[in-house]
Amino acid sequence: MQPRGSRPRKKFTFPVLVVFSLLLMMLPQSATSAGSTVVGEAVSPFQNMFASVARPVSGFFDGLINAGRYRSENDRLREELKQLRSESEGSAGAKRKVEELERMLKLHETDSIRGVPARVVASRQSNFDQAVIIDSGRDQGIEKGMPVVDPDGFVGVVEETSARSSKVRLLIDSRSGAGARLAESRDVGVVTGEGGGQLVLRLIDPRVPVRENEAIVTSGDAGGSVLPPDIMIGRVKSIEGAKSELEARIKIEPAVDFSRIEYVRVLIYTGPEAVGPK
């Protein structure tokens, strides 16, 4: 026999839970931060432990599945290297040309900014979330809002820190954004993520001449955070928007392969005055 009152209670379980979920959705995120910290502290040690096992296994299968592609890519890179070597030897001005191009692009020396190297310990954790966890945190001097780069360019911004780990919101996340400029025209716009791994440059005057494959670099800010200028973001893939429209919409081929980030550098940068010797 069912205990008295259990049937009405069961009857209301579902609507009560739905209403409670809706009420939770109305709460500001700050109201639930304590709960987030508790769950995060409970899950993180297990997450790091399991991820350290999963990562090499994933690498092994990735190697097996993509062996043919890696081999052909390796051959192509060898060929390119050979060609570049012969070009470099053949032309005494090659080095000068590179220096001139770098000067033209005014590429920022992020090497002059103190950086904390970190390893990605947990990749994207949800289908609606583009963030990674790295194995360095407050103990290493990392703070919220600091920019994160890898050898190819700008990765994202530190969103949260704990003592020994940090969450980095990737630039491709739909909630991310960064001030950006076209490397040649120096026109400034905003790069936003589109969630599905795409980047778009907005707020560019459609009359500004933009060419495909033109480099796009950071302009120096990222929605409240301060970024060093001239970090590579990507290259122009396609341009949408007629000259009569208010803004051009420029699709970007990201410089960083966001699906394979393994090592990053968190830049200890709080403004232009922070640039100095390592």
Add this chain to the structure above:
Amino acid sequence: MRKAALIGSLLFGALILQVSIFPWFQFFGSIPEVVMACAILIGIYAGPNTGAGAGFAGGLIQDLFLKSPRIGVAALAFTIVGYGAGLAERTMIRSAPWMVPAMVLGFALAGGVIQFLAGWITGAQVSAGRVIPAAIYTAVVSIPLSPLVRRVCDLFDEALA
């Protein structure tokens, strides 16, 4: 009490699997919703109310851990699919081995759409492009997960008996 502890342990394990193992094994850029799969399976094996409760608890810990832009989005989606799976199971006349992953596929799709819509309504932009591959991956993962969840549900049935 034992029932809550068993379900809690199961959901906690599912969350750890989801955030630590599967991000390294993506399918068309998607990872399986292991916590949602558990809520659906609990709904199937333990009834709609237990499925709704498990979905709410699992969704809430996932929301809190991932610091979702709106806490409660996954809780709402998983509550609905957990309850719906329990109701759907009751209406089944015959069961076949493929029915459980097929139900998980259907409810995972529904859960993905609810999360997308709830995020969109509350102003938290979320990507819809991964809903279908994630649902397929979730259904595949539910195949080995199903006997374990069934065993856990049997355990608390025994405890209540």
